[in-house]
């Protein structure tokens with residue numbers, strides 16, 4: 001049975017990923033900060049293990065990885081993300097910017113460093129970093145959003161370097177934009193439902209090849225310029 005590990009799996013896109021893989025019979029490792037409050041995850045039927053994990057806690061990441069040494073992970077989805085306060089030019093909270101980098105940029109790399117053996121030893125060998133079109137330099141016509149944009153742009157650079165470094169081991173690393181989705185982060189007015197976003201992403205994840213490693217995909221499978 002193939003297996004997937006998802007961070008930030010208690011709500012939004014992460015929870016929908018967990019539900020979707022579980023329905024298809026995958027072994028799901030669902031990570032979240034507060035498992036006791038993760039009612040949506042607790043309600044999922046299937047082969048699911050819930051792990052307590054704040055992705056900024058390096059010791060905890062290492063301990064969860066060590067506890068799963070015998071397990072293979074076919075797909076690692078670095079989904080946990082943080083937008084932070086919506087402050088513009090002249091209002092930047094520099095401490096919060098650092099925290100945003102820890103969640104959106106540094107934690108995905110730390111996850112890969114800790115789980116590389118699990119992924120490289122699996123059949124699928126795929127790492128998916130959930131980024132955002134907001135991190136595309138080419139597509140930035142709206143300006144602002146300094147903190148979130150820069151953290152996702154940096155995640156894209158991390159993704160590219162990982163793709164190069166892990167290519168020899170046969171590990172595929174991509175970053176994806178889920179669309180503007182109706183979640184707590186995306187807001188109620190967002191045009192895309194969670195289920196449309198995740199079904200598009202599942203299709204993409206299902207067919208992406210090793211030759212496509214290091215690319216930045218939209219949820220519909222098209223390429224997003226850096």
Ligand SMILES: NC(=O)c1ccc[n+]([C@@H]2O[C@H](COP(=O)([O-])OP(=O)(O)OC[C@H]3O[C@@H](n4cnc5c(N)ncnc54)[C@H](OP(=O)(O)O)[C@@H]3O)[C@@H](O)[C@H]2O)c1
Pocket residue numbers: 007008009010011012013014032033034053054055056078079080081082103130131132133177178179180181182183184185186187190
């Ligand atoms: N929604 C959109 O329109 C959109 C667009 C582009 C990209 N994205 C990206 O898609 C991903 C999922 O976002 P979403 O829309 O589903 O947002 P969401 O509903 O706000 O969910 C964010 C998830 O990340 C988790 N998280 C935040 N900080 C964490 C930490 N330190 N450790 C572990 N988990 C943490 C949250 O856990 P808690 O519940 O514990 O806070 C939650 O599970 C994010 O990477 C986001 O940047 C979303």
